[in-house]
Amino acid sequence: MVDAEGGLSLTIARVVQRLRGSSLHSQLERQARVSPGPAPALSTGFFYFTGWEKKLQNAVYSELNVFPSPCHPAAPPEHMKEPLAYMRKAQGSWEKRILKSLNSMCTELNIPLAQKRPASEQKELLNKWNEMGTDEPDLSLFRPVYAPKDFLEVLMNLRNPNYENGEQPSFRNHLGLIQVPLKVKDIPELKEDFSELGLNIGQLGIDDSAQVPPEFFENEHVRVGQKVLAEQDSAAAQQYVRQGCPTALRAELWALILNISNQPEDILYYEQLKSNVIQHNLLVDSLIYKDVKLTASNDDYYFVFEDYLYQVLLCFSRDTSVLEHFAYSSATPPKSYIRGKGELQKSFCFVGVIPFHGFSMYVAPLCFLYHEPSKLYQMFREMYVRFFFRLHSISSHPSGIVSLCLLFETLLQTHLPQLFYHLREIGAQPLRISFKWMVRAFSGYLATDQLLLLWDRILGYNSLEILAVLAAAVFAFRAVNLMEVTSLAAAEAVLADLSTLKVVPLLQIFLFATVT
């Protein structure tokens, strides 16, 4: 274990190094040069009066949130990705499988992974950039590389080779699908972590309903939100959204928390990505098209945003800055090359987030908040590299999908044992139903306003554990009906429609009003 002081200096060094190359740094330099008079000493006074202190603070806060604390200085870099060897191995073999599937699709369809577009096609695409949804390419031969349930099968087979559980499955053991001994929180710990969801604290999603006079909570909460925005303080914003964001302030608050400011260089970067899309055609593009057509376009509310989804996802698959997140993700990006004339020319490295069935649903809810393409893009990218990537890679992180599944199953088994046992007996393991909700962060399952209230809390607590808690809360809510079903199909039917659920009361009841 590194001692506290050593750990702190490591952290500071890392943060400084990362900020050194960032756009904030160049802005600061520019500002310092532009200021009149002799070059001012970059003292704290200078920062405070020019407002840069806040920006710097926000940037540092952002870095701390995203990167895990460094472990022992002698630890190899893989450990930042994933400390447990068996997890790394499992992720590695899963990736090989996906890549193999992708490559075989290429050979089958005789399409390269990446190729340059002919000039006429480039021009056409540029003209159609804002309405790519009108394109009806023949996607019948493409199929999603994998679906959430395929991934679940892999997770079910995860085993820690150092852990031998020779006993027969019994109530003292874990009866669920996930059989790895990761530490997950119990309700008392969750109550502490999510204390702002407590019964005595005002919440949006409950205390802003039509029956409650706005003087009780809503008006004040909105006022505080406006103040937080005026102060431009990321940390304060993150604390604030734990009680929910007012609809009118949400877009700005989320941008503040994720430290997205849409500077000219960001817009330029997006335009650069757009030109990459125009110039090169990736196989992954067709997979993206297919996914959007299958999921978001068929959704009653997100169909309107179809064009935005293409604009975001096509750029995303070419964005090399996303590669950075692989430093702390257990996943590793596959590489691809543009086929040159006759020989392999390593002129392009594609990013390698291979979309699975439903991937576009990560973007769709953001279209409600952001309308300017480059800002929408940045928000999605940041959400992905902070949160969503954990939902489809194998790791031991507490917000990783493996831990979320285990948390869900443990909560259910501990607090609703009768229900859990009953469902297991009829062949309807609860995780089989709730897995898809968690992988998609409930996007497409909840009503949009409820989904946004849920994602408020993800940002506020910087953790995805709330997804597992909500999944358990949904089962608890429909327990009576579930106890009566006798098959997996019937259980699926009871839980098929979540669009009427109110997220915040469910969470509150489950965490704070259930006898433990």
Next chain:
Amino acid sequence: PWLARWQRSSGAGIPSRRDALRRDRSALPELPSCRRAAPGWERRTGEEPWDFHWCDVGWLHEHFDHASLPEHVRLCHFRNHYELTRKNYLVKNLKRFRKQLEREAGKLEATKCDFFPKTFEMPLEYHLFVEEFHKNPGTTWIMKPVGRSQGKGIFLFRKLKDIIEWGKVRTTLSPSGEWPTGIFDLFCLPGPDGLSTDDQKDETQVEVYVAQRYIENPYLIGGRKFDLRVYVLVTSYIPLKAWLYRGGFARFSKTRFTLNTIDDHYVHLTNVAVQKTAPDYDPEKGCKWMIQQLRQYLTAKHGAEAVEILFADMDNIFIKSLQSVQKVMISDKHCFELYGYDILIDQDLKPWLIEVNASPSLIASSQEDYELKCHLLKDTLHIVDMEGRLSGKEKRVGGFDLIWSDGPVSREGNLANAFVTGCHNDRKKQLKQLFRSLRAQQKAEC
């Protein structure tokens, strides 16, 4: 139990078994939920006596004047509903009302009536139209037949000669082999032998159209144009009593909006009926948003205040339009009417009235839509209140909010004024509470 109450109060001696719901076979063939919407009622057909008739306007015009109806029966249309629902009468009434308002209350008050795009009746006001047309060359106009619905017969134009071209297609050469020259001729319906003669120039053979300034900057979401369908229930005109339904929806055009192709009906007309015939229409995909969703989207983008102003402006449209026909409407206590208002929002968040439908479509395009229309009907029946359960002082029944009762309606709580469109619709809960308290009241009175 409610049957007994009804019988007692009416005293008209009509046996309880005859509580009858009559529905013309021709009207509403798409509404199997009628019986579901009205439990405890029996269907009647033909000449059997009935208490409630959901009729179509054809039946109304045929029978209403001749029949003398018992006091308690209810019909779902006013005799001269067309004052509001036919486009040329509506524009006439609105213009007249605006003048009156300007005289009585001043110019500022009269501007509250500026929610209707400039419209001219054709062929009657053709010359006025041409004058206006020349004032703003290059703008787009839309030509709509007054008597048809579902987007039929509508076309867009930018040049006067487009009208001539269109007219030529409809009419035929005169016996002497020349194209008709009078503007009336363009609007004549061809006679049975295909020739338009002088005899056919009387009013009944001319199909009336309106030419309206086309709104070129509609509010777009995802690059698509949409309009709003909102339901307003009027139970009487004198005094004016109107209810607004909280559910309502935005209908999206399937393709992206552009002014380049004014021939493309599918882009410009958002009626579901027209969209259904578009080549890439997928019936599984209802291209609708509930109004609550729209309200949230707009609030996230423009802030709560701007959206409240928008919805308040919409309420203003409903009330002013009803007031404009108040004096000409034949108010009959047998009648009530459920109107479907079509509203278009422009990029400045100003709502425009496109038209008012007396027989709004009750066909459902999705499960959610089906439920909305069922609830809409159920709540309409609650308000019409043939069972005599309501006290008359209610400001809210199910999903309907009273927005005008011979004057503006005050509201408690955090819903000041009337802009409740798009608010959460907890109608089941509200109905339960309402009827529970009414029963309690009545028990107390017995």
